[in-house]
Amino acid sequence: MRASIAPLLGPALGLSAILFTLGVAGVLLRRNVIVLFVCIELMLNAVNLSFVALAQLHGTSGQVMVFFVMTVAAAEAAVGLAIILAIFRHKQTVDLQNINLLRG
């Protein structure tokens, strides 16, 4: 039976969907830049989960993709947090409503 080969494939993909939706909701709801970054990390983790779930069937290259996603996430976190620090020095805030340098 095919269905018994990877019994957790469907539930894992469903969990990945829930976590990704929560991350999107967090990005839309919050104004704190740091929490925004945390929500982006949550979305990346949800994608990693679906990669690993499908790697059960398709071979371990799905797990290799998870490494690349983790690398990009680490680089993005480092650069993004440095940008937050630089903005905080100018504006003394992490609230997105007060960060409107590009608004005409």
Place this chain on the structure above:
Amino acid sequence: MTEAVFWVFAAVAVVTASLCILSRSALSAVLWLTVTMLSLAGIFVLLSAEFVAAIQVLVYAGAVMVLFLFVIMLLNLGHATSDMRGPATVAATVVIAGLLAIQLFALWRYSPDRLAVEVAQAPQLRDPATLFLGGQAARHAVAEQGVVGAVAAPLFQTYLVPFELTSILLLVAIVGAVVLAKRRI
């Protein structure tokens, strides 16, 4: 048994992710996300990705989250006030997230049966990295090459060039972070 453990980890992940996006202070958001990542590492073990689980704990729950905590410490934000957006945005968020959830939940029905049919109907799929080994591909690879070897073989053979490009990305990120965060170079 495996399924019961999976559902426990899944429940912990969903609850802590919800607390993460709803918690008032950035500090507790980061800490809740760490718990989410640890439970995801447990799920990775159940999905026969043991090495990815170890890296998840070391790199993600360890290094990246500590970076977040360091930045929160450096900013010294004081007492957190609520930073939720207004009711109009909340309503829009519910609509957008609901539509997204409906689309993503189609994945739930993506069964191994359908996957097997799709792979069987794709004759050009002969790339050794994506070869379909009659299900359980990850478990077969682990049995043949060991936990680390199963990941290392495609990483250093099929994906060698992307792997090397990753080092350039990390170098750019290091230089960029230093340039942005330093007051005067």
